[in-house]
Amino acid sequence: xxxxxxxxxxxxxxxxxxxxxxxxxxxxxxxxxxxxxxxxxxxxxxxxxxxxxxxxxxxxxxxxxxxxxxxxxxxxxxxxxxxxxxxxxxxxxxxxxxxxxxxxxxxxxxxxxxxxxxxxxxxxxxxxxxxxxxxxxxxxxxxxxxxxxxxxxxxxxxxxxxxxxxxxxxxxxxxxxxxxxxxxxxxxxxxxxxxxxxxxxxxxxxxxxxxxxxxxxxxxxxxxxxxxxxxxxxxxxxxxxxxxxxxxxxxxxxxxxxxxxxxxxxx
Amino acid sequence: xxxxxxxxxxxxxxxxxxxxxxxxxxxxxxxxxxxxxxxxxxxxxxxxxxxxxxxxxxxxxxxxxxxxxxxxxxxxxxxxxxxxxxxxxxxxxxxxxxxxxxxxxxxxxxxxxxxxxxxxxxxxxxxxxxxxxxxxxxxxxxxxxxxxxxxxxxxxxxxxxxxxxxxxxxxxxxxxxxxxxxx
Numbered sequence: 001x002x003x004x005x006x007x008x009x010x011x012x013x014x015x016x017x018x019x020x021x022x023x024x025x026x027x028x029x030x031x032x033x034x035x036x037x038x039x040x041x042x043x044x045x046x047x048x049x050x051x052x053x054x055x056x057x058x059x060x061x062x063x064x065x066x067x068x069x070x071x072x073x074x075x076x077x078x079x080x081x082x083x084x085x086x087x088x089x090x091x092x093x094x095x096x097x098x099x100x101x102x103x104x105x106x107x108x109x110x111x112x113x114x115x116x117x118x119x120x121x122x123x124x125x126x127x128x129x130x131x132x133x134x135x136x137x138x139x140x141x142x143x144x145x146x147x148x149x150x151x152x153x154x155x156x157x158x159x160x161x162x163x164x165x166x167x168x169x170x171x172x173x174x175x176x177x178x179x180x181x182x183x184x185x186x187x188x189x190x191x192x193x194x195x196x197x198x199x200x201x202x203x204x205x206x207x208x209x210x211x212x213x214x215x216x217x218x219x220x221x222x223x224x225x226x227x228x229x230x231x232x233x234x235x236x237x238x239x240x241x242x243x244x245x246x247x248x249x250x251x252x253x254x255x256x257x258x259x260x261x262x263x264x265x266x267x
Numbered sequence: 268x269x270x271x272x273x274x275x276x277x278x279x280x281x282x283x284x285x286x287x288x289x290x291x292x293x294x295x296x297x298x299x300x301x302x303x304x305x306x307x308x309x310x311x312x313x314x315x316x317x318x319x320x321x322x323x324x325x326x327x328x329x330x331x332x333x334x335x336x337x338x339x340x341x342x343x344x345x346x347x348x349x350x351x352x353x354x355x356x357x358x359x360x361x362x363x364x365x366x367x368x369x370x371x372x373x374x375x376x377x378x379x380x381x382x383x384x385x386x387x388x389x390x391x392x393x394x395x396x397x398x399x400x401x402x403x404x405x406x407x408x409x410x411x412x413x414x415x416x417x418x419x420x421x422x423x424x425x426x427x428x429x430x431x432x433x434x435x436x437x438x439x440x441x442x443x444x445x446x447x448x449x450x
Contacts, residue, residue, distance in 0.1 A: 039268065040288070040436055040446075044396050047434060051399035055347075064335040064347040064400040101346065103335040103421055112303075114419040141352045141376070141397065172376040172447055173352050175397035225397055226377050227436055227446045258398050 002131050002267040004083035010264050011092035014135040015069055016100045018262040019061040022052050025203045026179075026259045029234040033177055033224075041229030045177075048224075048257055062258055066102040067137035069093050069119040070196065076128035079267045086121050093119045105140075122193065130267045134200050142178065142256040145170035148192050151248040159184060159250060160213050166252040167217050167233065172226015175256035179203060180217065180236045183251040185243040195253035198237035200261055210236040224257075234259075272431070275328055279369045285391050285437050287444035292433035293393075296411065296426055297373065298323040299332045301351050303422035304415060305359035312362065321414040323426050325367045328393075331356055331374035333421030335400065336410070343410045345427070347400030350375040353392070361385035370441075377438055377447035387443050393435035406432045 022030075030052075034045040055062035071089050075081055096102055097117045106118040126132075147166045155162070163182055170178070183194025206214065213236045223229025234257070243249060268290055273281065275295025285291065298321065300308065311319050334348035353374030360382045364370050370390025372378070375397035386392060395403060412426040439445045 040290075043268075043290070043434055044436075047396040047399050047402060051349075051396070051402040054405055055401035058401065060401050060404070061335060061347045062401050063398045064333060064349050064403075065351070065398075066335060066347075101335065101337055103333070103347075104419060105421065114421075139398075144352070172394075173354055175375065221448070225375060225394055225436075227394060227438060228448075256398055 001080045001082070004088050006266055007083070007085070007088050007131065008092045008095065010133060010266050011071060011089060011135065012096045012099060014133060014262040014264055015093070015096040015102070015137065018135050018137050018260040019066055019100050019102070020055050020059050022062070022258060023261060027052065029203060030257065033231040033234060037224070037229055037231060040227045041224045041231065044224040044227065061100060061102070063139060064103060065139040065141065066100070066105065067139045067260070068105060069117065070136045070138050071119050071121045072134040072136070072197070072200070073121065073123045074126045074132040075123060076130045076267065077125055078129035079131050081131070085123055089119045089121045093117050130265050132265050134261060134263050136200065136261045139256055142174035142254045145174045146253045148188065148249070148251040150188065151250055153246065153248055155248055160216065162250055163213055163252055164216050164220070167254070168220055170254055171222055174254045176222055176226060177224055177231040177234045177257050179255040179259045180233050181253035181255060182236065182238040183253070184238060184240045186241040186249055187243070188249055190241060191249035191251035192253065194239040194241060195251040198239040199253060199255050199259060201237050203235040203237065203259060206235060206237070210238050275369070278328065278371055282371060282390050283388070283441045285440055286442070287437050287440045287446050289437040290433065291393055291435045291437060292431045293328065293435065294430050294432070295428070296323065296327045297330045297429055297432070298327040299330045299334065299425045299427065300324065301331055301333045301422060302355055303418045304424045305356050307415065309359050309362055321424055323412070324363070324424070326369055327426070328369055328371035328373055329363065330427070331372070334425065336420060343413070345404045345407045345410060347404050348407055349398055349400035349403045350395045352376045353378050357382055364389060373435060377445070383439050383443060383445050386439055386441055389441055391437050391441060392439035394438040395433065395435050403432070406430055
């Protein structure tokens with residue numbers, strides 16, 4: 001049985017870790033890109049790597065945009081949770097806001113009144129007796145240039161072009177070199193979730209389809225921070241699901257160079 | 268790559284000599300402003316209330332930044348304070364550039380055609396590495412003033428004293444050159 005306190009403590013710890021330390025997979029790609037680049041692009045990548053070092057040493061968030069905490073919870077049906085996962089997630093975010101600390105980023109969408117920090121929680125029921133948690137603080141710079149498109153069946157051949165054009169349109173705004181999460185298929189809502197979940201993967205593992213898109217993106221020349229260079233994206237991560245015979249949903253969730261994520265299993 | 272170490276008080280005098288691609292490190296006072304502050308500045312200007320706007324907005328480099336701060340025993344501590352996406356400020360920047368004595372904007376991601384034109388013969392756009400909030404905080408010595416706290420931590424206006432704030436790449440210069448081909 002997983003207790004509420006344990007869940008909250010774990011989520012607080014994951015938020016802190018995601019904000020202050022970068023995963024080894026992401027770091028590896030950043031280091032490789034730094035070696036390949038020269039001029040401004042190299043200088044910027046060196047600054048980003050130095051920033052990661054300072055954040056880890058001082059235990060402070062690497063970016064002032066501590067994001068909206070997106071929390072993925074896979075609950076095993078035998079974990080016998082006796083608490084509200086959504087409420088416990090909000091409590092964890094409240095604690096993390098003080099402890100990490102986090103910038104109060106959540107506002108009412110219309111009045112723009114600040115309400116502190118509120119998480120987005122995606123919960124699933126799965127087999128087993130464990131609770132798997134993934135935390136992804138998502139910043140606005142990259143989220144603002146993400147796109148969802150309801151393509152038509154005849155557009156299947158130009159999916160790659162559509163993805164590349166979203167990246168081109170985003171330019172330097174999302175803090176490149178970026179990670180490109182893509183959801184193809186499902187429904188309107190499902191495609192977006194697929195794109196976001198894709199960003200949780202080990203970014204070093206790409207298939208041929210993903211590598212082809214990556215190559216096309218990197219031929220755009222946008223470069224680190226949009227100032228030109230060979231590295232516009234570090235990885236393209238695609239998830240697919242079957243969809244209606246009459247539709248083709250495609251969602252592109254852009255993530256900044258700091259693909260912040262942290263994972264834990266409890267119970 | 269030309270590298271300049273400049274003082275914020277003197278940067279206005281040399282700003283037209285800077286070229287796209289130069290690297291700048293700034294020392295002195297900068298003032299932060301992002302969406303809400305820009306909206307308020309323009310509203311106040313439109314209603315003839317310029318005197319209600321923090322004076323630094325017209326005399327210091329404007330830094331597009333919504334910092335993460337912590338209030339401790341020693342006052343305000345800057346925890347993480349990198350740049351925010353400058354393009355959101357495209358509609359407001361030309362008006363501010365008309366009125367300032369220090370035509371220097373610091374941000375990330377580049378700015379639009381209207382801002383490139385407003386900078387012609389006048390000033391520069393500097394790009395600090397986006398997402399490098401911990402590095403930026405390391406170069407901010409202290410918070411000298413806070414204005415418009417009612418806008419909340421991320422949207423209030425702060426006067427930072429910075430030292431060797433950079434690397435800032437001149438993304439747009441006063442001759443109309445821009446390194447951004449996609450913004």
